[in-house]
Amino acid sequence: MSNNKTKVLLIEDEEMLANMYEVKFKNEGFDLVKALDGAKGLELAKQEKPDFILLDIIMPKMDGFSVLKALKENDSTKHIPVILLTNLGQEEDVDRGNKLGAVGYLVKANITPSEVVSAVKKEIAKVGK
Numbered sequence: 001m002s003n004n005k006t007k008v009l010l011i012e013d014e015e016m017l018a019n020m021y022e023v024k025f026k027n028e029g030f031d032l033v034k035a036l037d038g039a040k041g042l043e044l045a046k047q048e049k050p051d052f053i054l055l056d057i058i059m060p061k062m063d064g065f066s067v068l069k070a071l072k073e074n075d076s077t078k079h080i081p082v083i084l085l086t087n088l089g090q091e092e093d094v095d096r097g098n099k100l101g102a103v104g105y106l107v108k109a110n111i112t113p114s115e116v117v118s119a120v121k122k123e124i125a126k127v128g129k
Contacts, residue, residue, distance in 0.1 A: 009044055009045055010033070010085075011035045012059075017108075028117050028121075037059050037061040038061050049077075052124060053071070053083070057093065058086065068100045068101060078101075084104070089110070
């Protein structure tokens with residue numbers, strides 16, 4: 001898959017932040033699809049079949065934990081690696097994310113957009129994309 005772009009689905013309700021990540025990922029050569037609420041994100045995951053999902057937790061319509069659980073219960077999306085990208089940094093939230101099947105957990109306040117892109121690249125390298 002050398003010339004196919006890696007497709008990342010960003011599920012983030014804060015539009016300014018979503019747009020910032022979109023620019024960053026596109027500049028790094030990714031194909032980025034974004035959803036501004038959890039329900040739309042789940043729908044897009046099924047339609048778009050992204051290679052990777054970045055998922056916020058606190059969102060309207062459906063929170064990130066519910067989206068993650070639904071993704072992992074669906075045969076067409078359960079294989080897609082998910083990194084939770086959130087401002088919830090409590091250990092119980094990290095544990096919950098891991099138990100639900102997230103491959104990573106990034107706290108927005110502690111990380112730059114470049115570091116988010118790097119984390120995604122590392123995870124994609126693990127699955128050999």
